[in-house]
Amino acid sequence: MRILSGIQPSGQPHLGNYFGMMRPAVELQSRGDCYYFIADYHALTSLGSDSDVKARSLEVAVDFLACGLEPDKTVLFRQSAVPEVHELAWYLSNVAPMGLLERCHSYKDKVARGLSANHGLFAYPVLMTADILLYEADLVPVGKDQVQHLEVARDLAKKFNDTYGETFRIPELALREEAATLPGIDGQKMSKSYGNTIGLFAPENEFKKRVMAIKTDSSPVEAPKAVEGSVLLALARCVAPAGVVVEMEESMLRGGRGYGDYKKQLFGLLWESLTELRAKREALARDPGYVLKVLQEGEKRARETASTVLTKARKAVGIA
Secondary structure, eight states: OEEEEEEOOSSSOBHHHIIIIIHHHHHGGGTSEEEEEEOHHHHTTTSOTTOOHHHHHHHHHHHHHHTTOOTTTEEEEEGGGOTHHHHHHHHHHTTOOHHHHHTOHHHHHHHHTTOOOOHHHHTHHHHHHHHHHTTTOSEEEEOGGGHHHHHHHHHHHHHHHHHHOSOSOOOEEEEOOGGGGOBOTTSSBOOGGGTOOOBTTOOHHHHHHHHHTOOOOOOOTTSOOOOTTOHHHHHHHHHSOHHHHHHHHHHHHHOOSOHHHHHHHHHHHHHHHTHHHHHHHHHHHTOHHHHHHHHHHHHHHHHHHHHHHHHHHHHHHTOO
16 A cells, blocks of 8 residues: 655644644555655745755655654655656646535635735645655545545545546545644644744744644633643643643633643643654754655655556556
8 A cells, every 4th residue: 555645845844734634654664565755845835935945845745754654665855856746736637627626625715814816825635646646546535625636636636537548546545633733822723824823943942932822712721721722731632641631621610720730731741752853863964965865765656656557557558
């Protein structure tokens, strides 16, 4: 079974990236043939012209390796190192109905938040489809916000096969666990777009400051605290033993402790749980040559697969 997933180099990874995508991706290494790419082309839809996408991509590679990715089990590569993806995206564009793309909520949401309504943003699902089909993925783990794009990929693969003959493997969707929608410090989904993140590898002072900034209500110290939808409990569940979370929840329901105490407790739980990851990242950051070698080897393997699939697509459309 081939498993494919991607992550954008659009900023420092946060807890939502780790618990929602990076840790599950590492766990999947033992279940199949994994292809994980750094989506630098996709990142251009949201990054400004002054962003060093290459440097950001290398940082993401370091982060992923620190989180436990094993190069002997997984193909890790930069999306831009496989130019075949754009040729395939063009072939797919010729079978992509405008109405299908116009209905994609991600495009509408981003435009509503002020992003330019450009072709890159609009055609994002087509490029994502090419990412998936180019590596003959059987399984694509996604969060709830990407389910519609995966459905578009399945639709386009079927439409291409119906139009040109059986060419592409139809990918299956695997919905990630609820950690994929981990709340940020304001209660919304943790996202760089909302500025509500807690950096995975942030310095201790900054990390603690963000945890202490988690939005809570104005309940006095002696009053019971709301546990339904609590950001504090949602984050604690990601790292703490079940007994600790139950004790924390019961304490909140009883009252008698302020939110500041719970935030300090949460900081301790989160910071301690990431000790090993921080140490591994520091070691990798001192050895950039190793990280580049991992990417280069992954990119070579990715292009070998991509070339085979693209040849089939070229023959199907009559160019080869």
